[in-house]
Structures are given as structure tokens and as C-alpha cells.
Amino acid sequence: MAKLENSLKNMFLSLTIITVVVGALLGAVAYITSEPIAAATAAAQKDAIKAVTPAFDTVSEPWVVEDSGNGLPATIFAVSKDGKQVGSAVEVVTKKGFGGKVKVMMGFDMEGNITGYNVLDCSNETPGLGAKMPDWFQGQGENGKPGTGVIGKNPGKSNLTVTKDGGEVDAITAATISTRAFCDAIALAYAAFTGTDASTGASSAAKDAVEEAAETVGDMVDAIQSEE
Amino acid sequence: MSKLGIIINGLIKENPTFVLLLGMCPTLGTTSSALNGMSMGLATMVVLILANMVIAAIARFIPDKVHIPCYIVVIAGFVTLVQLLLKAYLPEIDKSLGIFIPLIVVNCIVLGRAEAFAAKNGVIDSACDGIGIGLGFTIALTILGACREFLGTGAIFGFGIMPENYGALTFVLAPGAFITLAYLSAIFNKLFNK
Numbered sequence: 001m002a003k004l005e006n007s008l009k010n011m012f013l014s015l016t017i018i019t020v021v022v023g024a025l026l027g028a029v030a031y032i033t034s035e036p037i038a039a040a041t042a043a044a045q046k047d048a049i050k051a052v053t054p055a056f057d058t059v060s061e062p063w064v065v066e067d068s069g070n071g072l073p074a075t076i077f078a079v080s081k082d083g084k085q086v087g088s089a090v091e092v093v094t095k096k097g098f099g100g101k102v103k104v105m106m107g108f109d110m111e112g113n114i115t116g117y118n119v120l121d122c123s124n125e126t127p128g129l130g131a132k133m134p135d136w137f138q139g140q141g142e143n144g145k146p147g148t149g150v151i152g153k154n155p156g157k158s159n160l161t162v163t164k165d166g167g168e169v170d171a172i173t174a175a176t177i178s179t180r181a182f183c184d185a186i187a188l189a190y191a192a193f194t195g196t197d198a199s200t201g202a203s204s205a206a207k208d209a210v211e212e213a214a215e216t217v218g219d220m221v222d223a224i225q226s227e228e
Numbered sequence: 229m230s231k232l233g234i235i236i237n238g239l240i241k242e243n244p245t246f247v248l249l250l251g252m253c254p255t256l257g258t259t260s261s262a263l264n265g266m267s268m269g270l271a272t273m274v275v276l277i278l279a280n281m282v283i284a285a286i287a288r289f290i291p292d293k294v295h296i297p298c299y300i301v302v303i304a305g306f307v308t309l310v311q312l313l314l315k316a317y318l319p320e321i322d323k324s325l326g327i328f329i330p331l332i333v334v335n336c337i338v339l340g341r342a343e344a345f346a347a348k349n350g351v352i353d354s355a356c357d358g359i360g361i362g363l364g365f366t367i368a369l370t371i372l373g374a375c376r377e378f379l380g381t382g383a384i385f386g387f388g389i390m391p392e393n394y395g396a397l398t399f400v401l402a403p404g405a406f407i408t409l410a411y412l413s414a415i416f417n418k419l420f421n422k
Contacts, residue, residue: 006291012320014290018298029309033316040319123327126260126400174397 049089052107052116053079056086065172065192070095070184073190087115090189096181099124100132104182106189113154114186122178137169137182155190231356238360244337245368245409246416248331255369256405258328262385265373268328273362275332276341277355279303283346284354285295299342308351327350337365368412376400376409 004010049059058078065074075091087109094102103121108114119134137150150160150169161167161183162176171179254272259265262403282302290298312330314322332338341361346354374384379402382389398404 004289004291006293010291011294013300015294018290018301019310022301026305026308026312029312033312034318037312040316044319044323129397134297 002020013158038190046089048105048118048120049077049079049107051118052105053089054081054107054109054115056081069188069191071103074188076192081163086110088193090193091120092185092188092192094181094185094188096177096184097125098130098175098177098181098206102178102185104185104189106186106193108193112156112190113152114150114192114193116151117186119182125178126175128174130181132172132175133178133182136179137174150186151207155186156194162188231352234353234356235360235363237369238357238362238363240420242361243364243368244340244361245372245418246363247421248337249339249413250340251335252409254328254331254335255372256303256402256409258296258331258399259369259373259376259405259408260380262370262374264328265369265371268331268362269362269366269369270308271329272332272335272337272365273358275303275306276362276365278306279338280341280346280354280358281351282306282350283342287347295347296339299339300333302340303342304371304410307333337361362395372405372408372412375412376404379408380404 004014033133045163046059050056058080060080063076063078065076067073070093072095074093077089077091078085079087079089085199087107089105089107091103091105091107094104096102101121101124102119103119105120107116107118111124119138122131122133125131125133153160153168160169162169162179164171164176165180167181167183169179238244240247242248245255251272254268258268276342279299279302285298286302288297289294307329311322312331340355349357376399378384378389380397394403399408
């Protein structure tokens with residue numbers, strides 16, 4: 001069978017039919033998959049919260065801080081056990097990664113100690129270097145690498161910046177920028193969590209912004225607490 | 229050409245990466261490790277087979293002047309379809325492949341094969357071409373990724389072979405992609421396509 005000739009009618013019809021069919025198909029699939037996708041996203045988020053916080057039985061509704069200090073929002077999930085809050089998971093995005101944004105979920109107990117972290121997205125970091133982020137800081141100084149881990153430390157008491165910058169965190173080998181990004185994420189998350197100035201981990205340029213945001217957050221915390 | 233011949237042709241004689249030098253953007257971008265390269269290759273292969281079959285089936289109903297927009301709609305449709313299904317039912321795989329999938333739309337291998345092969349051949353032959361070219365792409369990307377990962381970090385598929393600090397970081401970064409690709413194409417063409 002010969003090809004259809006290039007008449008306006010043929011071109012119009014073939015393009016229209018193809019786009020309508022593909023569009024309808026995609027619409028149907030998007031409709032069918034919307035529920036499983038939402039469930040999968042929620043499950044992934046819950047797993048991430050579970051991995052970074054102390055044992056809990058309920059998670060609060062997420063509370064979004066519009067500007068966590070760098071113009072991007074932070075999301076805070078308070079977790080409680082037997083009706084008493086035991087900690088929070090804070091999801092922040094830092095812009096300081098080697099390849100742009102890095103998304104991290106940080107967990108804190110009520111004293112502000114880091115109970116865990118989960119790197120949700122470091123796909124822009126270099127594999128083999130910055131992409132070691134999800135594991136590098138988990139330890140508590142084993143493997144003959146003192147001070148590598150950040151778990152159990154309190155950003156309010158310890159100076160959680162890269163050793164090169166005078167802090168306590170050993171940088172990932174040959175990935176100081178990614179490490180700085182991680183430290184920035186800690187500072188952002190801690191600021192969002194406490195609502196106080198925790199910018200020890202942030203570079204001086206970001207410090208003012210963090211302080212400012214922290215104040216706003218503090219006010220919001222007060223407002224919410226007084227409502228209860 | 230026999231069905232097997234078409235597959236072999238895509239694998240060796242018209243290997244998209246080493247011989248046709250098509251789809252360089254995802255090739256250079258995603259081969260920083262063996263696993264990333266292989267994932268990208270496999271995702272592309274699925275879309276390539278599906279798009280080739282559909283285009284082979286509908287090619288004769290499409291007037292020449294509008295065939296490119298029609299093919300692009302079909303390809304982009306499949307890519308989105310695969311992405312939605314992965315997100316919904318295989319979120320684990322989506323997590324590792326997620327960023328690569330939208331890149332397939334702009335991979336010129338898919339449109340290239342639609343133009344050069346699927347539009348002129350039958351559905352089954354086009355599926356075979358998709359398998360051959362897809363496998364060729366996957367193998368090429370895996371080898372390229374493995375070489376770069378090994379030279380750069382001393383590991384393959386994340387398993388350390390050499391001591392921790394072994395490796396020239398250049399190979400994981402962009403310049404290493406060009407160097408490795410050039411050497412591998414040279415070796416490949418010397419071996420198979422004299």
C-alpha cells in the first residue's frame with residue numbers, strides 16, 4: 001500500500017488522530033496510576049521518616065516552613081509515641097551541592113541531637129565522590145575515621161562544619177563541596193527544627209538568611225504552641 | 229535479512245554508540261558508573277522496541293510531511309507511559325532510573341531507528357531491530373560505565389576491586405567520558421568492523 005499523499009486533509013487527520021489517541025492513552029494511564037503513585041510516595045516518605053527518627057507510633061501532619069533560609073521550603077514531621085513528641089524529621093533542600101540541589105531528611109530527638117539522616121536525592125553529585133553522602137556520615141567514627149559520623153551529635157553544641165572550615169566533620173575524600181552541602185543541610189534542618197539560630201554549620205554568607213528565617217520559624221512555633 | 233541477522237546488525241555492525249555515534253548526550257552523561265549506564269541502556273531498549281513496533285505499524289498512514297511530529301508524539305507517549313508505570317508499581321526502580329527516563333525522548337537513537345528502519349520495515353523486523361540496537365546501546369553503555377567506574381574509583385557495579393583511594397578521578401568526570409568513549413570506539417571498530 002502506497003503512502004498517503006501530502007494533502008492538507010491527510011496531514012491534519014493523521015496528526016490529530018495520533019495526538020488524540022496518545023493523549024487519551026496517557027490520560028487513562030495517568031488516571032489509573034495516580035493512586036498507586038500517591039501511595040508509593042507516601043510510603044517512601046514514611047520509610048524515610050522511620051529511618052531517621054527515634055521509635056514512634058504516629059507522625060504529625062507535615063508542617064511546611066516556606067523559607068528554610070535559602071529560599072526553599074523545609075517540611076517538618078513531628079513524631080510522637082504514646083501521645084508524647086519524641087522527635088522530628090525535617091526535610092530540607094540545600095542548593096550548595098556540587099551539581100546543584102541535594103535533598104536530605106534529617107531526624108532529631110527532642111534535645112536536638114541528630115538521630116539519623118537519609119539523603120533523598122543526591123543524583124547531581126559525582127558518583128564515587130559526593131554520591132557517597134548517604135553512607136559517609138552514618139558512622140560514629142569507626143573505620144579509623146574519627147569524627148566522620150554526625151549521628152548523635154547536636155548541631156547546637158558541636159560545630160558541624162567541614163574540618164577544613166574549622167568544624168568537626170571529616171569531608172568525603174575529594175568531595176569537600178558535597179560535604180559542605182551536607183553540613184549546610186544539617187544547619188538548615190536544625191534551624192527549622194529549633195526555630196533558633198543554628199547557623200554554625202552554614203557559611204557566613206548564608207548565616208544572615210538562616211538567622212532571619214529562624215526567627216520567623218521561632219515566632220511560628222510560639223504561635224502554634226500558644227494555640228494548643 | 230533474517231531476524232537474527234537484524235539483531236546482530238544492531239549489536240555490532242551498526243552499534244549505536246561505537247559505530248553510528250548516536251545518542252552521545254545520554255551516553256556521556258549517564259555512564260559515570262556501570263549500573264547507571266546499564267539502567268539507561270535498558271530503559272532506552274524498552275522504549276525503542278515499543279516505539280519501533282508502533283511506528284512500523286502506522287508509518288504507511290502518515291503523510292511524509294508530518295512524519296517527524298507523529299513519530300515524536302508516539303515516542304514521547306511511550307516514554308511517559310513507562311515513567312508513570314514505573315512510578316506506580318516499581319518505585320524502587322524508578323528511584324534509580326527516574327532521572328534518565330525523560331532523557332530517552334531526546335535520544336536520537338530512537339527517532340533515528342524509527343526513520344531509518346521502522347518506517348520501511350514490518351512490525352516483527354522492527355521489533356528485532358529495536359532489540360538489536362537496544363542491546364548494542366545497553367552493552368556499550370555498560371562497558372563504558374564499567375571502564376570509567378573502574379579507572380575512576382577502582383570499583384565495578386559498586387564492588388570495590390582496588391583499594392579505596394585507587395583511581396584517577398578524571399574518568400568519573402566529564403573529560404574521562406570523552407577519553408574512554410574515544411578509546412573504546414577505536415578498539416571496537418578495529419576488532420569488529422575492519
